[in-house]
Amino acid sequence: MSQFDASATASAVELAPAPPGRRRATRRAGGDRPRRARRTSVFWLSAPLILIAVTVVVLPWTGLLHDPHQQDLGNPLAPPAVLSGGEWSHPLGTDKLGQDVLARLVEGGRLTLLIGLVGALVAIGPGTLVGVLAGYCRGWVDVVVSRVIDAQLALPFILIALAVIASQGSSLPILFLVLALTGWAPCARVTRSVAMTVRERQFVLGLRAAGASEVRIVLRHVVPNLAGTIVALGTLQVGTAILVESALSFLGLGIVPPDISWGAMLASGQDVLSRAWWVAAFPGLAITVVVLLVNLLGDALLTHHDPRKRRR
Amino acid sequence: MAAEPTFETAPAARPDGDLLAVRDLTATAALADRSLTLLDGVSIAIAPGEVLGVVGESGSGKTTLARAVVGLLERNVSIAGGAIELAGETIVAPGVGATDQARGRRVGMVFQGASRSLNPLIRVRRQLAEVLRRHEPGISRDDVTRRSEDVLREMRIEDPDRVLDSYPHQLSGGLRQRVAIALAVVTRPSLVIADECTTALDVTTQAEVVRLFRTLIDDLGLGLLFVTHDLMLASDLCDRIVVMSQGRVVESGPTAEVLDRPQDPYTRRLLAAVPTWTEGVENPHA
Numbered sequence: 001m002s003q004f005d006a007s008a009t010a011s012a013v014e015l016a017p018a019p020p021g022r023r024r025a026t027r028r029a030g031g032d033r034p035r036r037a038r039r040t041s042v043f044w045l046s047a048p049l050i051l052i053a054v055t056v057v058v059l060p061w062t063g064l065l066h067d068p069h070q071q072d073l074g075n076p077l078a079p080p081a082v083l084s085g086g087e088w089s090h091p092l093g094t095d096k097l098g099q100d101v102l103a104r105l106v107e108g109g110r111l112t113l114l115i116g117l118v119g120a121l122v123a124i125g126p127g128t129l130v131g132v133l134a135g136y137c138r139g140w141v142d143v144v145v146s147r148v149i150d151a152q153l154a155l156p157f158i159l160i161a162l163a164v165i166a167s168q169g170s171s172l173p174i175l176f177l178v179l180a181l182t183g184w185a186p187c188a189r190v191t192r193s194v195a196m197t198v199r200e201r202q203f204v205l206g207l208r209a210a211g212a213s214e215v216r217i218v219l220r221h222v223v224p225n226l227a228g229t230i231v232a233l234g235t236l237q238v239g240t241a242i243l244v245e246s247a248l249s250f251l252g253l254g255i256v257p258p259d260i261s262w263g264a265m266l267a268s269g270q271d272v273l274s275r276a277w278w279v280a281a282f283p284g285l286a287i288t289v290v291v292l293l294v295n296l297l298g299d300a301l302l303t304h305h306d307p308r309k310r311r312r
Numbered sequence: 313m314a315a316e317p318t319f320e321t322a323p324a325a326r327p328d329g330d331l332l333a334v335r336d337l338t339a340t341a342a343l344a345d346r347s348l349t350l351l352d353g354v355s356i357a358i359a360p361g362e363v364l365g366v367v368g369e370s371g372s373g374k375t376t377l378a379r380a381v382v383g384l385l386e387r388n389v390s391i392a393g394g395a396i397e398l399a400g401e402t403i404v405a406p407g408v409g410a411t412d413q414a415r416g417r418r419v420g421m422v423f424q425g426a427s428r429s430l431n432p433l434i435r436v437r438r439q440l441a442e443v444l445r446r447h448e449p450g451i452s453r454d455d456v457t458r459r460s461e462d463v464l465r466e467m468r469i470e471d472p473d474r475v476l477d478s479y480p481h482q483l484s485g486g487l488r489q490r491v492a493i494a495l496a497v498v499t500r501p502s503l504v505i506a507d508e509c510t511t512a513l514d515v516t517t518q519a520e521v522v523r524l525f526r527t528l529i530d531d532l533g534l535g536l537l538f539v540t541h542d543l544m545l546a547s548d549l550c551d552r553i554v555v556m557s558q559g560r561v562v563e564s565g566p567t568a569e570v571l572d573r574p575q576d577p578y579t580r581r582l583l584a585a586v587p588t589w590t591e592g593v594e595n596p597h598a
Contacts, residue, residue: 201428203430206429212442221434305433308479
C-alpha cells in the first residue's frame with residue numbers, strides 16, 4: 001500500500017500547481033480530512049478519560065455525594081437505585097458496611113488513576129532510558145544491562161512485592177517502588193531491541209556522516225522513532241499498574257483502609273459477590289473502562305505520531 | 313556569515329594539490345579469533361572537480377574505503393596504516409579518526425537507498441535545517457530557508473517549498489534521492505562520497521541522478537568519490553576509475569583507458585560480466 005500511496009502523493013507534489021499563500025502545500029485534494037479525523041479520534045478517546053479524572057477530583061467537593069467513609073450498619077448491601085429495593089440516596093447501592101458505593105467509586109478513582117499514571121511513568125522512564133542506552137551504545141553497556149534485565153525478569157513479581165512491602169511496610173511510595181522495580185525490565189528489553197534496529201537505519205549513519213553529535217542523534221532522531229513503542233508500552237503499563245494494585249490490595253499488600261482504590265473495592269466485594277454483585281462490579285467496570293480507554297488512546301496517539309500512518 | 317547567496321565550495325582545495333589523497337591505507341577488522349585485512353595499501357587521489365569511480369565486486373573494500381574517509385567505520389575496524397588527507401590536512405591515520413568537523417562541512421555522504429537515509433518522522437525542511445545549523449551555528453532562520461530552497465533548486469526540484477514541507481514517504485524515490493543528495497551538499501562540502509547511491513533506483517532515475525551529479529560537479533567544482541558496482545554507470549560519470557579487488561587497488565586510470573584496455577585480469581573478468589560493454593559501446597566521456 002505504502003509504495004503505491006507514496007508515488008501517487010509524490011506525483012501530486014510534483015505536478016499540482018502551488019496554491020498561492022498556503023504554507024502546508026503537500027496535501028492532496030481533500031487530504032485534510034484524514035488528518036482531522038485522526039485528531040478527532042484522539043480527542044474522543046482522551047475526552048472521556050479527562051472527564052473521568054475531572055469527575056473524581058471535583059465531585060467530592062460539591063457535597064452531592066455521601067462521605068465515602070460514613071458507615072451505616074443498618075443499611076448494608078443495599079442494591080443500586082434501578083433495582084427493586086434500591087433508593088436514589090445510594091444510586092449504586094452500598095457495601096457490607098453500608099458505605100455508599102458511588103462515593104467510594106469516585107474517591108477510589110483518584111487514587112487508582114494516580115497509581116495508573118505514576119505507576120506507568122516510574123516503569124517507563126527508567127526502562128526506556130536503560131533500554132535506549134543499551135540498544136544504541138551496544139558493547140559492554142548492552143551486555144551488563146541485558147544480564148540485569150534477565151536477572152530481574154527471572155524474579156517472580158509477587159516475590160519482589162512481598163519482600164519490599166514486608167520490609168518497608170505498605171504505602172503509596174512503596175507501591176510505586178514495587179511498580180518501578182517490576183515494570184522497568186520488560187520496557188527496557190523492548191526499547192533496547194527497537195533502539196538497536198533504529199540505530200542500524202541508514203539515516204542514523206547519514207546523521208553521523210553529517211557530523212551530528214551522538215547525544216543529538218539519540219534524543220532528536222532515535223527516541224522519536226521509538227515514540228510509538230514507548231506510547232504503546234506506557235498505555236499497557238497504565239493498565240498493568242492498576243491491575244497490579246488491585247491484586248496487591250486483594251492480598252492486603254496494596255492500599256490499606258481507610259484509603260480507597262478500585263482494586264481495594266474489588267477485593268472487598270469478593271466475599272459478597274453472590275449476594276451483592278454491585279459492590280465488586282462497579283469498580284471492576286470502572287477499571288475495565290479506564291484501561292480500555294487508555295489503550296485505545298495509546299493506539300490513536302501512536303497513529304497520530306507517525307506521519308506514514310496518518311493517511312489511512 | 314554574509315547573507316548573499318554563495319555557491320563557492322568551502323575553501324579546501326589547494327590549487328596545485330589533490331582534494332583528497334588516500335595514501336597506502338590499510339584497515340583491519342578484528343574478528344573473534346583473527347584479524348581480517350579489509351584494505352591493503354590502498355592509494356587514491358581526487359582533484360577538485362573530478363569524479364573518481366571506485367568499482368569492484370561485493371567485499372572488495374569499496375564501502376570500507378568510503379566509510380574510512382568520513383570516519384564511520386564499524387566498531388571493530390581500525391586503521392592499521394597509511395593516511396587520508398583532505399586538502400593537505402591529515403584527517404585519518406592510525407589513531408586519528410575523522411573529526412566531526414570534517415564530516416558534513418567538508419565531506420558530504422550519500423548512501424544507498426535514499427528512503428532509508430531520511431528520518432521518516434521529520435519533514436525535509438527540518439532535516440536540512442538541522443544539518444545547516446550544525447555546521448553554521450548562529451545561521452538565521454531566513455538564511456536556513458533560503459539555503460534550503462536554493463539547494464533543492466540546484467537538485468532541479470521545481471517546487472522546493474512543497475518538498476520542504478513533505479515527509480520523506482510523500483516523495484517519489486527519485487525525489488527522495490535528490491533530497492538525500494541535497495542533505496549531503498547543503499553545507500557546500502568540497503568532497504562528496506556517494507556509496508552505491510544509485511543501486512536501489514530504476515534505470516531512468518539512475519540516469520537522472522548521474523546527470524545531477526555531473527551538473528553539481530561542473531557548477532560547484534566539488535570532488536566526487538563514486539562507489540559503485542555498475543560499470544556502465546561509472547563509465548558514464550567518472551573521469552577516472554579505480555578497480556578494487558580483495559582490499560587492493562588492482563587497476564586505476566582514466567575511465568576510457570581502464571574500460572577499453574584493461575590490464576589486470578580481474579578488471580577483464582569484471583568487464584566480461586557486462587555484455588554490452590564488450591560489444592563495443594562507445595564511452596560518452598572517452
